[in-house]
Amino acid sequence: MTAPTPTPTPPPPYGYVSPIPVRRAHLGDALASxxxxxxxxRSTVWTLxxxxxLMLAIGLGVAAIASGEGGNMGxxxxxxxxxxxxxxxSICVITLGVLTISSEYGTGMIRTTLTACPSRARVLTAKxxxxxxxxxxxxxxxxxxxATAQVAMVEAAEPTGAEWARATVGAAGFLALLGLLSMAVGALVRHSAGAITVMIGVLLLPLVAGMFMFASALSGLREALFTYAVPSQMIALYSAEPPxxxxxxxxxxxxxILMGITAVALGGAYALLNSRDV
Structure with missing residues (x-):
């Protein structure tokens, strides 16, 4: 008597084929996520x-005061x-930059993120x-x-194309890079309050420290702090000559200068993200 032929067992998962096409994830998927x-x-809406x-109210307010006082900038x-x-x-941008990554460490969401996208470098690049x-x-x-409103309201010289570029593209790039530096610090510190405190110190501490350096032996350091502090760099961005x-x-x-500092900080963030556990 011939034994019955066994029914072949379908491959896992038991013959089911998902209608969703399977493909390798790429940077575009991480960007969409x-x-x-x-x-x-909500933090994005509130901070931005x-x-x-602030930019509108203070920028237009200063222009209105300058115009109302009859000031002529020559x-x-x-x-x-x-x-x-x-x-x-810049304080708002710093806060958002830190929260972009540190909030995920605070809530534990970073584990889900890295499970969905095991490539940590891809996650940080997308962010x-x-x-x-x-x-x-x-x-x-x-x-x-x-800038358009200020030029229209204040009696001053006609801006050149280079001045327009620095006041718009340059200012936007500076704030975006400052926020990117904050995100790198958030990735390094992994704590929202701590990283924001560090960045506020980076923003304000050089100027505050320089104010108390009265000794003549510290004059070189005081001048360097005043010259290269972040607010001073913002002022220098608007000027073609060293202010x-x-x-x-x-x-x-x-x-x-800010681009170089941000690149170094991001390099450290990439290195520690791949070497530390979450």
């Missing part, structure tokens, strides 16, 4: 909304007045690209509106 995250949390409000353009709104707006483009775009639009000393940065040099 990070864009969904950053636009769906406050940044826009051969200078009115575009450097944008610094007054850019400085407080950096999405954050930079978002802040750069929003700041560029607001900076252009404020503080003959050897200090001016114009696009301030942006390049």
């Amino acid at each position: 990070e864009w969904t995250k950053i636009r769906s949390v 909304g406050t940044m826009v409000l 051969e200078e353009s009115a575009l450097p007045l944008g610094f007054f709104g850019m400085l407080p707006a 950096a690209i999405v954050f930079f483009l978002l802040v750069f775009t929003v700041t560029l639009v607001v900076a252009f509106v404020v 503080f000393s003959d050897s200090g940065p001016a114009g696009w040099e301030a942006l390049f």
